[in-house]
Amino acid sequence: xxxxxxxxxxxxxxxxxxxxxxxxxxxxxxxxxxxxxxxxxxxxxxxxxxxxxxxxxxxxxxxxxxxxxxxxxxxxxxxxxxxxxxxxxxxxxxxxxxxxxxxxxxxxxxxxxxxxxxxxxxxxxxxxxxxxxxxxxxxxxxxxxxxxxxxxxxxxxxxxxxxxxxxxxxxxxxxxxxxxxxxxxxxxxxxxxxxxxxxxxxxxxxxxxxxxxxxxxxxxxxxxxxxxxxxxxxxxxxxxxxxxxxxxxxxxxxxxxxxxxxxxxxxxxxxxxxxxxxxxxxxxxxxxxxxxxxxxxxxxxxxxxxxxxxxxxxxxxxxxxxxxxxxxxxxxxxxxxxxxxxxxxxxxxxxxxxxxxxxxxxxxxxxxxxxxxxxxxxxxxxxxxxxxxxxxxxxxxxxxxxxxxxxxxxxxxxx
Numbered sequence: 001x002x003x004x005x006x007x008x009x010x011x012x013x014x015x016x017x018x019x020x021x022x023x024x025x026x027x028x029x030x031x032x033x034x035x036x037x038x039x040x041x042x043x044x045x046x047x048x049x050x051x052x053x054x055x056x057x058x059x060x061x062x063x064x065x066x067x068x069x070x071x072x073x074x075x076x077x078x079x080x081x082x083x084x085x086x087x088x089x090x091x092x093x094x095x096x097x098x099x100x101x102x103x104x105x106x107x108x109x110x111x112x113x114x115x116x117x118x119x120x121x122x123x124x125x126x127x128x129x130x131x132x133x134x135x136x137x138x139x140x141x142x143x144x145x146x147x148x149x150x151x152x153x154x155x156x157x158x159x160x161x162x163x164x165x166x167x168x169x170x171x172x173x174x175x176x177x178x179x180x181x182x183x184x185x186x187x188x189x190x191x192x193x194x195x196x197x198x199x200x201x202x203x204x205x206x207x208x209x210x211x212x213x214x215x216x217x218x219x220x221x222x223x224x225x226x227x228x229x230x231x232x233x234x235x236x237x238x239x240x241x242x243x244x245x246x247x248x249x250x251x252x253x254x255x256x257x258x259x260x261x262x263x264x265x266x267x268x269x270x271x272x273x274x275x276x277x278x279x280x281x282x283x284x285x286x287x288x289x290x291x292x293x294x295x296x297x298x299x300x301x302x303x304x305x306x307x308x309x310x311x312x313x314x315x316x317x318x319x320x321x322x323x324x325x326x327x328x329x330x331x332x333x334x335x336x337x338x339x340x341x342x343x344x345x346x347x348x349x350x351x352x353x354x355x356x357x358x359x360x361x362x363x364x365x366x367x368x369x370x371x372x373x374x375x376x377x378x379x380x381x382x383x384x385x386x387x388x389x390x391x392x393x394x395x396x397x398x399x400x401x402x403x404x405x406x407x408x409x410x411x412x413x414x415x
Contacts, residue, residue, distance in 0.1 A: 013332040014200035021189050026069045029130050064127055071134035079137035079190040125155050125175045133182035137190035148179035203296045207328050210291040229265040233258050281305030284317035285338060288324040297333045303340030308351055312410045315382055316353045319375055319408045323355045333357040353408045360390055360404035384410035
């Protein structure tokens, strides 16, 4: 049970919804058969049902349900646009089981049906309804409606022939209701799965685009810094080489200029990297809000860090960046709150950054991330501390009542 719980906890929301929906579809297949079996074995049946009928229909029905479950899975995969074999070879045997179920009428005494015991026609409807429901994700809506109506007409005619005209209308109504319910439910379930997976793909794409945008910004900055300088170095190096070939003393001055440009380029690259790695806290907060919203997470930021010392802003900026990455990678969050406050205790003041998100995923037993450990060491150098833990009391959690809280505190001196 623990292993199943761990497996379930490491699945994404879309994967958990997929598994739950598919198993609901599998189990629902047996519902018509359950009703029929209950009616056949009820005391009201009396002597109207031969003993061999339930004994023959139970294994036949179970095999029919299992085969339809395979068809449901394949048809749903095809509906989602994934490569899957529809197993068309299962359809002819299943049609035979539908016909065999209809032969159950031989075990039912003909004539009026006052006790409500289902005849072979209703048994046939139950088996055919399961097959129609299994194939409904790959059948067009108009064809699906036509098959249900046609089945109702056939069921009415068959019931009238077996039990009399009084049974025609109830048989048609039962077929319409059950056929519409089963086929509509399975078609709608497949549609919901498609929507959920589309949203999941959109969220993953948005997160990748946010990362790609940041990489593009960094690449653009490097290009702006190095493009011109490298061109100058190339031209002056070529000029110095030609001057040196002629023994011109000006080659020395050109190489000195190349060295100066190279040193300037190195300094500018360091400035770019430093700006990328130690951006001010307000910039990081704005970036976190943008990235999370792009990933479908509602983000709320309370407070700002413009008044904090530069070293504290840099350290807390790292916390915001790492925690934002963890929200996207290790949770199915829908909301995230980032709060920044300065707490005063006597003559000392402490900057406190708190990030809280819902729906955290359970960490795998062998997970050993280094991001939070590195942040702990970085904050320790400023006399600060970092805590990261799962806490109860969250809203809309993937596991009821769970939330994940990252809290960083750094001393900022006197108030």
